[in-house]
Amino acid sequence: MAYSIPTRQSTADIIFAQLRKEIMSLDLLPGTKLSEAEVAAKFGVSRQPVREALNLLSSESLVEIQPQKATRVGRFSMRRIEAARFARRAIEIEVLKNASENWSDVYAPSFARCLDAQRRAVAEQDTHSFQTLDEEFHALMADVAKAPFAFQQIKSHKSYIDRICALSLKDAAEMAVLVRDHEALLTHLAAQDATGAEAALRIHLSRIEKTIAAVHHANAEYFND
Amino acid sequence: MAYSIPTRQSTADIIFAQLRKEIMSLDLLPGTKLSEAEVAAKFGVSRQPVREALNLLSSESLVEIQPQKATRVGRFSMRRIEAARFARRAIEIEVLKNASENWSDVYAPSFARCLDAQRRAVAEQDTHSFQTLDEEFHALMADVAKAPFAFQQIKSHKSYIDRICALSLKDAAEMAVLVRDHEALLTHLAAQDATGAEAALRIHLSRIEKTIAAVHHANAEYFND
DNA sequence: GCAGGCAATCTTGTATGGTAGTATGGTATT
DNA sequence: AATACCATACTACCATACAAGATTGCCTGC
Known part of the structure; x- marks a missing residue:
């Protein structure tokens, strides 16, 4: 070996x-x-x-x-942001479809642990831990979908957005909402309800919009367009 | 300007x-x-x-x-091929959903022209023209979806696959099947039937599988795994 | 006073010399 | 005879030197 x-x-x-x-x-x-x-x-x-x-x-x-x-x-580009969000959304939706089909309760404990840790991170307002746990959650879904490589693809698109969001501090309330989104996603997944999961994901991924808009407005000098 | x-x-x-x-x-x-x-x-x-x-x-x-x-x-990697196909499929499905919603008959003539040209290319067994027209067709769908950037993303994943398929000659029969796939896609699109379009696309994109398998079998020395 | 051009000085781009890591083939030793 | 070791030839990698495009500001000519 x-x-x-x-x-x-x-x-x-x-x-x-x-x-x-x-x-x-x-x-x-x-x-x-x-x-x-x-x-x-x-x-x-x-x-x-x-x-x-x-x-x-x-x-x-x-x-x-x-x-x-x-x-x-590099400065930010709204066009590129849109492209990155589009690709990330598309890939993760496909992940969810596969994950719904492949779901088995053996995965449940891993998700439960991850969500527990997320709730703790929110309670302690530990944004750094939350960021890590958020990625872990999405990586778990890719594992269930038997497409671990998809998480790498998601991450590459996500990273471009993350740099922007580093300009805006996340508060506990926002993180709490995201955790609830994760819970909803898991529920749909466990019910093997691909349609519901997709809808939940679209909502989840759209929450970033107002953050981006705010950053764009407050820091126009960092943008190309 | x-x-x-x-x-x-x-x-x-x-x-x-x-x-x-x-x-x-x-x-x-x-x-x-x-x-x-x-x-x-x-x-x-x-x-x-x-x-x-x-x-x-x-x-x-x-x-x-x-x-x-x-x-x-670089040699080919089956894992990477799988990843590229996954991402391309995911993105193009999302394109189709948006395209279905945004469909308008003003797009019809462009598609008709493209498909006509494809039929001519098949008749003349002009594989090179067909390749170009195939890309044009998928680019048109991205335009309808108001996500032209998505075609660039699709192309980057597609190119990795194209290099492999260059090892295998396409015959007229295969191309004819692909044209019929395109016609079916257009029909679903014009009917704003996103679900049907998605199903048609999955079939369309799965046709490459046997080509890849054949190339993998015949040219194992060009592969990593 | 104003405009155009020229030169100094930034920048990235290219060429070349030398270094260190890797494999290979031959040789000596067991 | 088989194995461990060493010399050699190869590679990508890094440093230095030189060239060329781009911008700025001054300076000259009108």
Whole structure:
């Protein structure tokens, strides 16, 4: 059996991961200049690995490379947001359909544990834990659907939205609503009611709209359109 | 208004596009070694732009970079195929739902023209034209759904599958079946019958399965799993 | 005073040299 | 004879140097 994984990280990989982290967490705000030379100096390496990292980040739209001019932290695009939400919704609906068909009560305890933990996180207003548990919940659904890869796809679309929402603090009331959404989803799932689950999911995923609109209004300078 | 697009292509962009084309068309077979130096010599440029192109291709899984060892044209992965098909199906189903709601007869002529052209392509066994017209048909549906971006997403997943199918010649009979699928889809769409359209789409997208299985069986050396 | 152009200085893009990791084939040792 | 070890040749990776496009501001000419 392959024990694998030592997978030596290259310098470019490290820069990529670090920059990505700082961009996603908004330590680096959209529009910030990221010249190759500056970043290279900051990390104490040459421009080449930095350049490679920026190229990869560019393919995720996390940085905008203006040829011969400048490289900046990527601004948000409403069109792209819409596209990401559309894809995420589509994929997760398909997940729910499969999950409904494949449902078995052996999955129930995992969901129960996850929901319990979510309720605790809400009570303690631990937004970071909640974020993790929310992802776990959606990952569980993908497992039930026998499509674990789908969660990776969902996550890649979700991450683009998450960066925006990092501009807005979540309060306990909002989180409580989301937990109730999760409970409803689980109920439909356990009843193998795909139609009901789909409707519940559409509501669940639409709650983010007002947050996005608020952020867009309050931080227009971080947006392209 | 910006006439845009002159967007000067960098050397790296050219190498990227050219390699991508050759890989997608199977002029470069999966597993073929692609050392930076060789490719650079072939194109008469230095290794750096080649390296950047290969990095980007790697992020699309079109090449596999084995650190310090070798870079090869990417082999197929059944897991990845499954994931791509899943996402494409999910997105296109969501497209159909929206398209059903937004349907108006003003779209009918465009579809009619496209289908006519498809029938001609089948009659003339012009597989290349058919491929283009097939994409146009699916793009039209995304337009009706008022989600043109969705076609881009569909295309990115579809392209991974297309490379595999390039290993198998399409005959006229298969194409004729696909045209009939398109006709059925259009009928359901025009009737604003989302459920029927979804069922028709699932059938349409499942036809590729036997092609993939055949290719997998006949060309196991091009696969990872 | 104003406009056009030129030069300095940013930026990213490309080329080349050198380094370190990996595999392979030969050799010596058990 | 089989195995462990070492030298060599290959690779991707990183650093440095150079080139070229883009912007800014000054400076000259009108």
